Amino acid sequence: MDLRKRRSQEKLQLALAQHLQSKTIDEITIGELTKTAGVSRQTFYSNFDSKQSILLSRIESLFEKAWVKTEVLIQNSEIGREEFVEVSVRNLLEECDKERKMMRAAFTGQAGIQCLSLLKTLIARLISDRILFQFNHNFNAHQLDTISDFYAGGVIGTVQGWLVDDSAMKDINSVARQIGRLIPHGLDGYIAKPC
Numbered sequence: 001m002d003l004r005k006r007r008s009q010e011k012l013q014l015a016l017a018q019h020l021q022s023k024t025i026d027e028i029t030i031g032e033l034t035k036t037a038g039v040s041r042q043t044f045y046s047n048f049d050s051k052q053s054i055l056l057s058r059i060e061s062l063f064e065k066a067w068v069k070t071e072v073l074i075q076n077s078e079i080g081r082e083e084f085v086e087v088s089v090r091n092l093l094e095e096c097d098k099e100r101k102m103m104r105a106a107f108t109g110q111a112g113i114q115c116l117s118l119l120k121t122l123i124a125r126l127i128s129d130r131i132l133f134q135f136n137h138n139f140n141a142h143q144l145d146t147i148s149d150f151y152a153g154g155v156i157g158t159v160q161g162w163l164v165d166d167s168a169m170k171d172i173n174s175v176a177r178q179i180g181r182l183i184p185h186g187l188d189g190y191i192a193k194p195c
Contacts, residue, residue: 005046005047008037008039008043008047009047009048009054009057011037011038011039012033012034012037012039012044012047012048012054013054013057013058014037015032015033015034015036015037016028016033016051016054016055016058016102017058017099017101017102018036019032019033019036020101020102020105021101024105025051025052025055025105028051030044030051033051033054052114055102055105055106055115056106056114056115056118058099058102058106059102059103059106059115059118060118062095062096062098062099062103063092063095063118063119063122065095066088066091066092066094066095066122067122067125067126069088069091070088070091070092070126073087073088082180082181083180084180085126085179085180086176086177086179086180086181087176087180088126089155089175089176089179089180090172090173090176092122092159093159093162093172093175093176094172096159096163097172100163103163104163104164107160107163116156119152119155119156119159120149120152120153120156123148123151123152123155123156124145124148124149124152127147127148127151127152151182154179154182155179158175158178158179159175162175
């Protein structure tokens with residue numbers, strides 16, 4: 001992607017984030033976005049097909065930033081399963097927290113299904129790339145998919161709950177700790193039973 005196109009996309013993403021501070025995504029018009037971003041309507045449509053697609057591209061970039069931090073952890077064989085999950089989830093939540101209003105809009109609006117799919121892909125990658133290998137257990141492809149889907153669903157539900165609840169009980173560290181305990185211990189039980 002050329003630099004000019006990337007800059008236009010970033011301007012539109014930032015304009016959407018700015019408008020989401022005071023409006024819902026449905027209340028924001030394309031005209032408002034292009035005016036705030038300082039780009040033409042034609043530029044908008046050459047980069048995105050809807051306001052929801054701006055959300056998706058921004059969410060995808062946040063998830064990628066979280067994944068880059070997680071890849072560093074994957075190289076560390078000394079880190080335990082529970083700690084690995086906790087730190088990985090904390091990385092994800094910290095990226096989400098930077099643009100919380102945008103994340104809320106993404107997960108509650110028309111882009112919600114696609115955002116959930118992006119998050120599920122990230123969580124499945126996390127589970128299959130590191131956690132399962134620490135169990136010294138050979139999972140077949142079907143088992144791996146089932147396990148990843150199940151835990152991705154649990155993590156997604158927890159992240160959604162965290163996004164809409166601003167209480168002190170739902171701070172990043174407590175949510176990350178909760179998930180850090182859930183996944184490895186649940187997998188212990190899964191392995192102990194015949195699959």
